[in-house]
Amino acid sequence: MQRDNTAVKKIQNVIHPDENLVSTHCCYCGMQCGMKLRVNTKTNKIIGVEPRYDWPVTLGKMCPKGVTAYQTVNHPDRLLTPLIREDASLKGTKEGFRPATWEEAYDLIARRWRQLQLQYGNSSIGVFSGVSMTTEKCYLTGKFARVALQTRYIDYNGRFCMSSAAAGMIRSFGIDRGSTLPWTDLHETDCLFIAGSNTAECHPTSMFRIWEVQERGGYLIVADPRETPIARRADLHLDLRPGTDLALANCMVNLLIEYGYANQQFIEQHTNGFAETLEVVKQFTPEYTSEITGVAPEKLVRAAHLYGKAPNAIVMFARGIEQQHKGADNVSGYMNMALVTGKIGRPKAGVATFTGQANGQGGREHGQKCDQLPGYRKIDNPAHVEAVAKVWGIEPSEMPGVGVSAYEMFDKMKEKTIRSLYLLCSNPAVSAPNLNHVRSALKGLDFMVCADFFLSESAEFADVVLPTTTWSEDEGTVTNLEGRIIKINKAQEPLGEAKPDWKIQIELAERLGRGQYFTHLKTPRDINNEFREATKGGYADYTGATWEKIEQNNGVFWPCRSEEDQGTPHMFLDKKFNYPDGKAKICALPYRPPAEEPCEQYPLRLTTGRVVYHYLSGSQTRRTPFLKAMCPEPYVEVHPETAAQYGIAHDEQVRLFTRRGEMAVKVKVIEAIRKDTVFVPYHFGHNDSINLLTIPALDPMSRMPEFKACAAQIQKIKSS
Numbered sequence: 134m135q136r137d138n139t140a141v142k143k144i145q146n147v148i149h150p151d152e153n154l155v156s157t158h159c160c161y162c163g164m165q166c167g168m169k170l171r172v173n174t175k176t177n178k179i180i181g182v183e184p185r186y187d188w189p190v191t192l193g194k195m196c197p198k199g200v201t202a203y204q205t206v207n208h209p210d211r212l213l214t215p216l217i218r219e220d221a222s223l224k225g226t227k228e229g230f231r232p233a234t235w236e237e238a239y240d241l242i243a244r245r246w247r248q249l250q251l252q253y254g255n256s257s258i259g260v261f262s263g264v265s266m267t268t269e270k271c272y273l274t275g276k277f278a279r280v281a282l283q284t285r286y287i288d289y290n291g292r293f294c295m296s297s298a299a300a301g302m303i304r305s306f307g308i309d310r311g312s313t314l315p316w317t318d319l320h321e322t323d324c325l326f327i328a329g330s331n332t333a334e335c336h337p338t339s340m341f342r343i344w345e346v347q348e349r350g351g352y353l354i355v356a357d358p359r360e361t362p363i364a365r366r367a368d369l370h371l372d373l374r375p376g377t378d379l380a381l382a383n384c385m386v387n388l389l390i391e392y393g394y395a396n397q398q399f400i401e402q403h404t405n406g407f408a409e410t411l412e413v414v415k416q417f418t419p420e421y422t423s424e425i426t427g428v429a430p431e432k433l434v435r436a437a438h439l440y441g442k443a444p445n446a447i448v449m450f451a452r453g454i455e456q457q458h459k460g461a462d463n464v465s466g467y468m469n470m471a472l473v474t475g476k477i478g479r480p481k482a483g484v485a486t487f488t489g490q491a492n493g494q495g496g497r498e499h500g501q502k503c504d505q506l507p508g509y510r511k512i513d514n515p516a517h518v519e520a521v522a523k524v525w526g527i528e529p530s531e532m533p534g535v536g537v538s539a540y541e542m543f544d545k546m547k548e549k550t551i552r553s554l555y556l557l558c559s560n561p562a563v564s565a566p567n568l569n570h571v572r573s574a575l576k577g578l579d580f581m582v583c584a585d586f587f588l589s590e591s592a593e594f595a596d597v598v599l600p601t602t603t604w605s606e607d608e609g610t611v612t613n614l615e616g617r618i619i620k621i622n623k624a625q626e627p628l629g630e631a632k633p634d635w636k637i638q639i640e641l642a643e644r645l646g647r648g649q650y651f652t653h654l655k656t657p658r659d660i661n662n663e664f665r666e667a668t669k670g671g672y673a674d675y676t677g678a679t680w681e682k683i684e685q686n687n688g689v690f691w692p693c694r695s696e697e698d699q700g701t702p703h704m705f706l707d708k709k710f711n712y713p714d715g716k717a718k719i720c721a722l723p724y725r726p727p728a729e730e731p732c733e734q735y736p737l738r739l740t741t742g743r744v745v746y747h748y749l750s751g752s753q754t755r756r757t758p759f760l761k762a763m764c765p766e767p768y769v770e771v772h773p774e775t776a777a778q779y780g781i782a783h784d785e786q787v788r789l790f791t792r793r794g795e796m797a798v799k800v801k802v803i804e805a806i807r808k809d810t811v812f813v814p815y816h817f818g819h820n821d822s823i824n825l826l827t828i829p830a831l832d833p834m835s836r837m838p839e840f841k842a843c844a845a846q847i848q849k850i851k852s853s
């Protein structure tokens with residue numbers, strides 16, 4: 134059976150009396166499913182959601198998080214006024230705050246920041262942000278750090294999310310657009326090779342296209358230590374040990390060459406590095422690779438034939454391979470499969486990462502990284518600095534230098550180089566690795582400001598909490614996992630006294646005496662106009678992606694370099710990669726094991742990730758009644774044989790620990806995991822955070838922490 138997955142459905146939404154429908158997109162993952170928010174015209178409040186059948190990527194489909202997202206907007210936990218901490222001894226708890234006016238909050242922040250900067254220098258203030266925000270806000274946050282605060286210390290939660298994909302793509306292709314093709318190609322390909330993605334739970338609205346590949350007679354290969362829902366239906370499940378992907382990728386490339394699937398003409402004309410890579414991969418025979426990965430040699434052979442024979446194939450991956458201290462190498466390693474076979478640079482064939490957060494793509498391109506300026510420019514490149522300084526109206530010499538990556542910012546706080554933190558759109562007291570260190574760094578700050586719409590676990594460490602808007606109380610653009618720039622629309626006025634992050638930053642800049650660089654920006658559209666100018670001529674060029682074009686064309690794919698340019702759905706159709714000689718890089722990548730291997734004391738491999746019902750640190754989804762009821766607490770997945778070995782039973786509370794920390798957690802006995810591996814979802818706060826145990830081993834290229842592999846031990850809790 135073949136479904137028609139390209140046609141835009143003609144189903145009409147029912148409009149109820151006294152209601153308006155506002156077309157927009159979900160606030161959660163990078164799929165950015167189209168949705169229509171139902172707004173009561175009497176109260177002007179959001180009261181529900183309808184599918185958006187005419188959105189070509191997702192055709193009206195949504196997941197459990199998407200259909201309940203609207204419930205966060207008018208939630209009773211929303212912060213309605215600024216809060217000022219009265220009792221410093223209660224830092225790290227919900228207590229000790231009093232409501233305040235914006236004037237009081239701004240005055241206090243401006244006074245404390247000025248004091249600290251006079252005493253310790255401009256870079257004593259750090260900015261830590263996130264990419265659930267529109268690109269307009271992400272862009273302004275980078276400008277706010279460099280121009281209003283004049284600090285070098287800014288980084289963001291994408292460092293825990295997309296940085297390895299970005300580093301790998303830049304190395305292999307010279308440019309980082311997460312997908313080389315639109316999602317509307319997926320169901321038409323002949324083979325999908327998907328590594329380290331729990332797609333059915335994390336990007337569920339991709340699944341109807343993936344199942345169709347199989348229904349059309351194509352093949353699905355999944356590499357994951359767990360038998361996830363997508364792995365269960367795959368033609369081939371490569372059940373590897375956590376942290377061993379590079380061996381698997383090298384083996385695939387070796388076998389593709391050995392079995393004659395290499396495209397010599399493509400390799401010669403469009404790539405560099407083949408000979409060096411051949412030298413490295415040839416030792417990765419199925420037998421040798423099986424020893425490292427634990428995957429049966431026959432499966433490796435079959436995978437190479439399925440991918441190699443397919444006329445068109447797409448290699449896809451997500452955090453399973455990227456959140457390793459060799460994440461960037463894993464990315465380039467798997468991308469070698471496409472480059473060696475030439476299955477790239479045409480429709481239905483290519484490479485794609487499952488981008489994580491709503492604006493995981495747009496937010497990683499325009500200056501929230503410690504070494505980056507808008508348009509994916511580099512802060513250590515004088516020509517790039519000059520271009521952006523001109524748009525911002527500052528002297529190039531005023532541009533602060535390169536800072537440090539997200540996790541390393543906590544080291545800087547610990548050593549008192551960073552004395553104050555402006556945290557927005559992230560909850561690192563749950564989501565950063567090695568939480569004992571991170572929480573103590575937050576606690577030791579002289580002064581912390583947190584902007585959020587809920588009192589998150591991280592906000593509990595703040596001295597001032599600023600109430601911000603949710604996604605549906607403001608407008609702007611985000612870039613979805615395809616690289617398609619789309620429009621988010623406003624459906625209701627901000628609740629209480631909440632303000633959008635961009636407005637907060639402009640008002641703070643004015644109080645810091647830097648208003649001249651910001652006051653001309655009165656609306657998100659003004660910010661978008663300046664932002665597009667700042668990207669002109671950059672790698673990620675958004676110049677021609679006007680809001681009008683976005684609305685007219687169901688989004689615009691970057692690069693989009695001018696008014697006339699209609700954007701770039703397919704990358705590299707001309708086989709020109711973003712290197713001076715136009716050639717992509719096939720990368721020679723020697724294997725290295727995870728930073729921490731199991732030993733007698735810590736014999737298990739711990740990996741972490743997600744469930745369909747929760748989003749990231751859970752600050753939003755744990756407040757959503759249906760989602761909380763479906764998954765109220767963390768658990769550790771343990772194979773039945775391993776559970777028997779430890780004498781532990783389903784639902785029993787055990788002590789799980791690593792060299793860095795421990796937690797008490799319920800056991801979920803499950804066959805769908807390797808015997809040497811345990812898995813814990815990370816969506817829970819305080820003592821329920823698995824990140825108390827994770828290892829902060831950072832990838833040398835991407836500075837991504839190794840969330841996906843460390844050594845752990847389980848202990849029965851003795852009944853008293």
Ligand SMILES: Nc1nc2c(c(=O)[nH]1)N[C@H]1C(S)=C(S)[C@@H](COP(=O)(O)OP(=O)(O)OC[C@H]3O[C@@H](n4cnc5c(=O)[nH]c(N)nc54)[C@H](O)[C@@H]3O)O[C@H]1N2
Nearest residue numbers: 329330331335375376451452453489490742743745748749
């Ligand atoms: N429901 C839900 N959906 C989400 C999110 C959410 O929090 N909840 N978050 C969004 C965001 S920001 C992101 S980044 C994405 C993440 O999307 P995914 O990357 O798909 O999610 P994870 O659960 O982190 O990890 C994916 C898989 O990697 C596997 N894995 C673990 N270790 C390894 C390994 O060493 N090698 C390989 N090959 N696989 C391994 C895990 O078993 C898991 O099934 O999801 C987005 N969508």
Ligand SMILES: Nc1nc2c(c(=O)[nH]1)N[C@H]1C(S)=C(S)[C@@H](COP(=O)(O)OP(=O)(O)OC[C@H]3O[C@@H](n4cnc5c(=O)[nH]c(N)nc54)[C@H](O)[C@@H]3O)O[C@H]1N2
Nearest residue numbers: 265290293294558559560564584589741749750752815840
């Ligand atoms: N162990 C383990 N840890 C991980 C991962 C893993 O797989 N395993 N995955 C990592 C990944 S991929 C990611 S993306 C990170 C994400 O982790 P976080 O960065 O902590 O992401 P969120 O939980 O979305 O936190 C966002 C916070 O900002 C608020 N917020 C949402 N929108 C806005 C806005 O527009 N403005 C402001 N000011 N606030 C807003 C929300 O209420 C929430 O409190 O976690 C990482 N941590």
Ligand code: SF4
Nearest residue numbers: 159162165166196199
């Ligand atoms: S798949 Fe992602 S974007 Fe779509 S509804 Fe679910 S969380 Fe929202």
Ligand SMILES: [Mo]
Nearest residue numbers: 293294489490
């Ligand atoms: Mo993410």
